[in-house]
Amino acid sequence: xxxxxxxxxxxxxxxxxxxxxxxxxxxxxxxxxxxxxxxxxxxxxxxxxxxxxxxxxxxxxxxxxxxxxxxxxxxxxxxxxxxxxxxxxxxxxxxxxxxxxxxxxxxxxxxxxxxxxxxxxxxxxxxxxxxxxxxxxxxxxxxxxxxxxxxxxxxxxxxxxxxxxxxxxxxxxxxxxxxxxxxxxxxxxxxxxxxxxxxxxxxxxxxxxxxxxxxxxxxxxxxxxxxxxxxxxxxxxxxxxxxxxxxxxxxxxxxxxxxxxxxxxxxxxxxxxxxxxxxxxxxxxxxxxxxxxxxxxxxxxxxxxxxxxxxxxxxxxxxxxxxxxxxxxxxxxxxx
Amino acid sequence: xxxxxxxxxxxxxxxxxxxxxxxxxxxxxxxxxxxxxxxxxxxxxxxxxxxxxxxxxxxxxxxxxxxxxxxxxxxxxxxxxxxxxxxxxxxxxxxxxxxxxxxxxxxxxxxxxxxxxxxxxxxxxxxxxxxxxxxxxxxxxxxxxxxxxxxxxxxxxxxxxxxxxxxxxxxxxxxxxxxxxxxxxxxxxxxxxxxxxxxxxxxxxxxxxxxxxxxxxxxxxxxxxxxxxxxxxxxxxxxxxxxxxxxxxxxxxxxxxxxxxxxxxxxxxxxxxxxxxxxxxxxxxxxxxxxxxxxxxxxxxxxxxxxxxxxxxxxxxxxxxxxxxxxxxxxxxxxxxxxxxxxxxxxxxxxxxxxxxxxxxxxxxxxxxxxxxxxxxxxxxxxxxxxxxxxxxxxxxxxxxxxxxxxxxxxxxxxxxxxxxxxxxxxxxxxxxxxxxxxxxxx
Numbered sequence: 001x002x003x004x005x006x007x008x009x010x011x012x013x014x015x016x017x018x019x020x021x022x023x024x025x026x027x028x029x030x031x032x033x034x035x036x037x038x039x040x041x042x043x044x045x046x047x048x049x050x051x052x053x054x055x056x057x058x059x060x061x062x063x064x065x066x067x068x069x070x071x072x073x074x075x076x077x078x079x080x081x082x083x084x085x086x087x088x089x090x091x092x093x094x095x096x097x098x099x100x101x102x103x104x105x106x107x108x109x110x111x112x113x114x115x116x117x118x119x120x121x122x123x124x125x126x127x128x129x130x131x132x133x134x135x136x137x138x139x140x141x142x143x144x145x146x147x148x149x150x151x152x153x154x155x156x157x158x159x160x161x162x163x164x165x166x167x168x169x170x171x172x173x174x175x176x177x178x179x180x181x182x183x184x185x186x187x188x189x190x191x192x193x194x195x196x197x198x199x200x201x202x203x204x205x206x207x208x209x210x211x212x213x214x215x216x217x218x219x220x221x222x223x224x225x226x227x228x229x230x231x232x233x234x235x236x237x238x239x240x241x242x243x244x245x246x247x248x249x250x251x252x253x254x255x256x257x258x259x260x261x262x263x264x265x266x267x268x269x270x271x272x273x274x275x276x277x278x279x280x281x282x283x284x285x286x287x288x289x290x291x292x293x294x295x296x297x298x299x300x301x302x303x304x305x306x307x308x309x310x311x312x313x314x315x316x317x318x319x320x321x322x323x324x325x326x327x328x329x330x331x332x333x334x335x336x
Numbered sequence: 337x338x339x340x341x342x343x344x345x346x347x348x349x350x351x352x353x354x355x356x357x358x359x360x361x362x363x364x365x366x367x368x369x370x371x372x373x374x375x376x377x378x379x380x381x382x383x384x385x386x387x388x389x390x391x392x393x394x395x396x397x398x399x400x401x402x403x404x405x406x407x408x409x410x411x412x413x414x415x416x417x418x419x420x421x422x423x424x425x426x427x428x429x430x431x432x433x434x435x436x437x438x439x440x441x442x443x444x445x446x447x448x449x450x451x452x453x454x455x456x457x458x459x460x461x462x463x464x465x466x467x468x469x470x471x472x473x474x475x476x477x478x479x480x481x482x483x484x485x486x487x488x489x490x491x492x493x494x495x496x497x498x499x500x501x502x503x504x505x506x507x508x509x510x511x512x513x514x515x516x517x518x519x520x521x522x523x524x525x526x527x528x529x530x531x532x533x534x535x536x537x538x539x540x541x542x543x544x545x546x547x548x549x550x551x552x553x554x555x556x557x558x559x560x561x562x563x564x565x566x567x568x569x570x571x572x573x574x575x576x577x578x579x580x581x582x583x584x585x586x587x588x589x590x591x592x593x594x595x596x597x598x599x600x601x602x603x604x605x606x607x608x609x610x611x612x613x614x615x616x617x618x619x620x621x622x623x624x625x626x627x628x629x630x631x632x633x634x635x636x637x638x639x640x641x642x643x644x645x646x647x648x649x650x651x652x653x654x655x656x657x658x659x660x661x662x663x664x665x666x667x668x669x670x671x672x673x674x675x676x677x678x679x680x681x682x683x684x685x686x687x688x689x690x691x692x693x694x695x696x697x698x699x700x701x702x703x704x705x706x707x708x709x710x711x712x713x714x715x716x717x718x719x720x721x722x723x724x725x726x727x728x729x730x731x732x733x734x735x736x737x738x739x740x741x742x743x744x745x746x747x748x749x750x751x752x753x754x755x756x757x758x759x760x761x762x763x764x765x766x767x768x769x770x771x772x773x774x775x776x777x778x779x
Contacts, residue, residue: 050450053401053442060438063408064431071423078412078419079733085413086744088749093402099756100398104762147416150737299424300494303501307428314435321443328451 002304003294006069007282009311011275013065017058017262018129019184024048024055026185028095028122029178031115034189034204038108039335040197041115045099046335047192050325052099061318068307072146073282073297080107080148081132081142084165088128095121123178124216130177134170137227137274138163139284139291146292160259163286169226183208184267187260192333202256229289230277340738341729344414347745349714351406353707354752358400360706363471363521364528365393368555370468375463383457385551386464388771389532392763394449399759401442403752408434414741418721418731425491425501426481433477441470475524476517483513485722486713487582499722514580516713523709525563526669527702532556533676534699535767537692548771550686553695557680561673567666573628579628579716580637583723586716588640589652590659591625592618599757600625600637605660608653613641649718658711665705672698 035041067074078085082224094117102114108233140148141163153164156171186208189201225229255264278284281291282298298304372386408430411419419427444466447455455463484491488507491499501507533556539549579587587593592608592615593600608620626635640648646767649655674693679685685692717723721731 050446053446054439057434057438057442060405060408060432061434064427064434067408067411067419067423068425068427068431071427072420074412074423074427075420075733076418078409079414079416079736082413082733082736083743085409086747089406090747091410092405093751093755096398096402097755100395101762103767104395143735145734146582147735299427300498300500303424303428306501306504307431310432311435315636316430318435318439323438325443325447328447328454 001069002301003298004279006065006298006304006307007279007294009277010062010065010069011271012310012315013062015059015268015271016039017055017062019267020055021052022126022181022184023260024185024189025122025126026183026187027189028118028185029126029182030185030189030201030204031119031122031181034197034200038111038115042103042111043194043197043335044189045102045118047113047189047333049099049333050329053096054322054325055105056096065311069299069300069304070282070294070297073093073292076147076292076297077140079149081135081165082149083152084128084132088125091121091124091128095125114316126178126181127174130174131166131170133177133274134173134307135165136278136284137173137223138169139227139286139288141286142292161287169222172222173219176215179208179215180267180270181214183212184263187256187263191256191260192331194332194334198256198332202259204266205259217227217323227277227284229284230273338729340736340741341732343730343738343745344736345728347741347748348407348410348414349711350745351410351748351752353404353710355400355403355407356706356710357703358396359401359471359475360524360527360703361531362393362397362400363475364524364526365389365396365531366464366468366471367525368532368559369393370461370464372555373464376457376461381547381549381551384771385548385645386460387452388548388766390448390464392764394445395759395762395766397441397445399755403755406748411617414733414736415721415731416733416736418726421497421726421731422499422722425499425507426484427503428501429477429481429484429507433474437470437474437477440466441474444470472521475521476513479517479520480508480510482514482713483510483516486516486717487512487578488722488725492533493725496638499725509679512578512582515571515574519567519575519709522563522567522571525559525701526567527706529556529559529563530669530695530699530702533560537696538767539770540686541689541692541696545770553685554680556695557673557676557685560669561677564666564670564673568670569669572666576628583716585640585643585647586649586655587629588638588643589649589655590712590716592652592656593625593637593639594641595639597635597639598626598636599623599634602628608656610652645749647719649715651715651718655712655715656717660707662705662712664707665701665708669698669702669705 027044031041031044035044040170063074098114098118098121102111102118105111135150142148150163150165153166154162155164156166156168183205186201186205190198191203192198193201220230278291280293282294282296286292361542369389372382372389376382376386391500411430444463448460448463448467484507487510489510489512490501490503492502494500536549536552536554536556539545545689547741576587579590592603592606594613594615599622602737603615604619604621606615606620609616623633625637627633629635629637676685676691676695679688679691701746719728720726721728737761
């Protein structure tokens with residue numbers, strides 16, 4: 001019971017991370033397509049300037065919570081995905097440098113270079129997180145000790161028995177994640193960027209949403225084919241997915257802040273579906289309908305109870321910070 | 337397995353030592369900036385000075401953040417068995433760091449960088465105060481984690497060898513952590529105040545930004561002197577006594593003390609010879625080690641030879657040198673700052689080219705001393721991850737091969753080389769541009 005509660009609390013952190021950091025990856029992904037000149041690129045980046053660092057802390061908080069609530073899951077998954085996590089770290093470092101160093105020197109080539117790093121690292125991060133989610137959905141090849149190590153890639157046939165971190169299925173989910181974040185970033189830009197840029201973002205968003213709508217259906221089918229747990233034990237998960245898609249459709253003609261909010265809800269719906277489909281397991285085994293149960297991965301219940309006492313107030317405090325900062329930067333953020 | 341273990345150790349050691357080059361400056365600067373904001377009512381120059389140092393702070397803070405994220409990941413990627421066994425305990429401490437201090441820091445730093453013109457003078461004071469709180473809190477959670485590994489308290493071991501947290505307040509109030517935190521933060525203040533003094537000396541010698549040069553020199557020298565003293569007495573001294581009591585093997589290895597003696601002398605210089613188990617070319621102050629550790633001139637100090645060999649730290653010469661470098665530099669800092677303070681009080685500092693040059697050039701040495709200090713703590717804890725309870729070779733990830741680990745280690749070498757070039761170039765730009773006198777906050 002307590003394990004399930006913590007699994008959902010962990011879920012809240014991951015969702016907050018994807019929803020918050022998702023829009024600032026999205027700004028990076030769409031920057032090369034949306035912005036024609038240095039001024040526009042700067043204007044797009046200015047909308048996430050005060051927020052991106054705080055947004056990324058959700059990842060640290062989620063990692064820390066995973067560490068103490070499910071130490072075994074943290075140990076198994078982090079060492080099992082050794083190389084992809086190292087690459088992810090390096091991309092995160094480069095992206096942070098792009099955001100923090102790009103504006104330190106008014107030199108056109110310097111800025112051009114960091115804008116490029118920002119766009120490519122943002123896209124790669126979204127891709128890698130999509131791939132990571134794909135791996136968790138598909139499951140991993142656990143050995144007798146309960147540990148695993150996945151090669152980077154083997155072949156890209158989606159039903160091959162030789163699994164890799166990057167394979168047909170996970171790569172498709174990666175691309176889907178890039179698309180979702182692109183949409184999310186556009187919704188953010190429509191809400192927060194300078195009026196002219198916001199207008200362009202809104203137009204592009206409507207087109208992206210049309211593609212996302214089609215993809216929602218295709219990905220749902222593909223996922224069911226790879227991992228029948230989805231839409232199996234938890235039928236209502238598919239209902240959630242359907243609702244997500246439906247909102248996506250309605251969103252097209254709404255006001256910017258409603259479109260952004262619904263983009264958030266769509267992401268939350270998708271992630272919630274994944275979390276629900278995992279239960280009662282914390283880590284699925286590839287090619288079987290089972291995995292390692294949550295209670296075998298969790299810390300002893302006394303510790304989980306104790307942690308609630310500081311964790312819940314801390315989350316309240318964090319929400320307070322975010323409300324405060326977003327109020328301080330309310331409205332469109334204009335670059336100088 | 338043995339080879340992989342080496343690479344895991346090297347990688348964690350390298351990435352954490354490199355990371356700590358940034359927080360040791362920013363934690364110290366956070367306090368100095370906050371103090372400058374508090375003084376700015378009386379001395380308007382302090383506002384511009386605080387703004388200038390906030391720019392340096394923000395730059396180094398960003399590097400601290402990006403090099404810090406790999407550390408949290410590496411507990412799981414490289415030390416999976418350690419994480420599995422201790423996660424429920426030290427994971428909570430690291431989780432608290434994330435929830436209580438990282439959000440605080442990132443939120444208010446973002447506000448300070450991007451919303452500077454939206455803040456009044458009072459708000460600036462508050463925000464820099466919160467940043468100071470966030471960075472020092474963060475330091476405390478890390479120290480509590482390390483202190484638990486050095487001196488485990490408040491835990492129970494279950495049948496599977498899993499560490500269970502039984503008493504959170506005992507862990508948070510670990511006596512080891514207090515001394516270690518005080519010593520570490522004084523070290524951080526030394527790095528920051530030496531940097532402030534060095535920039536002041538640089539402007540003074542260049543005859544540029546004169547009012548700021550004098551301000552930085554005064555602040556840097558006073559704080560630098562104060563914290564150089566506190567670094568030795570009481571914080572360093574308390575740590576030495578704790579070590580003598582709880583980790584006597586570590587103490588013997590640090591001092592290069594092989595034979596048990598009454599009235600043991602302390603080696604100032606000398607090279608440990610691990611084949612003959614002696615100290616070559618020793619320069620010894622008689623009876624000093626006994627006095628420093630037990631406060632009695634004739635107390636017995638046990639030598640390494642009286643401890644089982646498998647419990648010796650595995651890098652004794654390196655440990656010995658790191659410790660001696662730290663102590664040697666600490667003594668030098670106190671001397672230099674003592675003279676500078678004297679000259680500054682006699683108002684002769686601005687004419688004394690020798691002292692100004694020394695102050696300008698000395699700023700890298702606190703970094704070396706802090707790094708050597710941490711290496712002493714970490715090499716001294718060997719061969720244990722959790723002192724006396726879990727050995728280092730039982731903690732590494734079982735299925736990560738040495739080839740995979742070496743790949744990532746080389747990657748970090750490459751990436752951190754680029755980071756070094758960038759931070760040096762950009763800090764240089766900030767310094768050349770200098771403080772801007774017209775920066776006055778909104779009313």
